[in-house]
Amino acid sequence: MKKWAFLLFLALFAALSEAQAQGGHGFWHQEWAVEKGDSIPLVHVLPVYVFSRPVDLRRYRRLVDAVKKVYPIAKIARAKMATMEAELTRLPTKKAQKEYIKQIYHEIKDEYTPVLKRMTRTQGRVLLKLIDRETEYTAYEVLKEFRGGFVAGFWQGISKIFGQDLKSQYDKDGEDKMIEQIVIYYEAGLLR
Known part of the structure; x- marks a missing residue:
């Protein structure tokens, strides 16, 4: 024995x-x-997802690819947001703060416009969710805070035309449970 x-x-x-x-x-x-x-x-x-239909497996793989592409961008957004908030509290006047916001806006626009133009709708939706996950602000709240309510409302309307929602919040225990699991796998280095 x-x-x-x-x-x-x-x-x-x-x-x-x-x-x-x-x-x-x-x-x-x-x-x-x-x-x-x-x-x-x-x-x-690790939990294993079993899909009864091939289309569900393709959607899952598309979601994994989207998370792998946009999660680094969401982490960069979190870092930029933290440095930006720290710098804004340091600046003495509203005018200096507005100039700083305008400068950062142009830097981000120049750097990420080519990347964002090549994204699919799935990747854009996942990016909005992951920005909320990382910064604890929805994309709409970020726009409203730094660019104003009119600009935020304008981009919310444009995003609605394309089937997106800037006000979408990240729900790790609800509808975004699968994205959360994929992010955990990604951070652990388990995705190839």
Whole structure:
């Protein structure tokens, strides 16, 4: 009996070592628990999505590709937003703040207009959600704060024409649960 338990443990250890050598694909992380003097590996397996229709699998893959493309942009938006807010509190007058906002606006426009023009609708929708996730402000709130209510309303109307919504909020436990899972995989380096 001890021989079989040892062989089973050896096989499990070899399988886990092989999975870790491959970069840990297939499981989230591993812990060890001690029960009655025995070390027991606890492996947290990644959830596997099973799709009944091929179209659902294609949509999921498109969503993964969209997150991989726009998540770095959302992280940059978070960093720029933090530096911008810090700089705005440092500036003494409203005029200096408006000049700074105008300067940052032109920098962002020059840098990201070519990138945004090549995005698909799915990527644009995911970017709006991820900006809300990272900055805790919807795109509409960001526009309203830094460019004014009229500009925000104008771009909200334009986005509605194209089937988007600048006021869409990120709901990690609801409709954006799959995006949240993909972001976690992306941050952990589990997406290729």
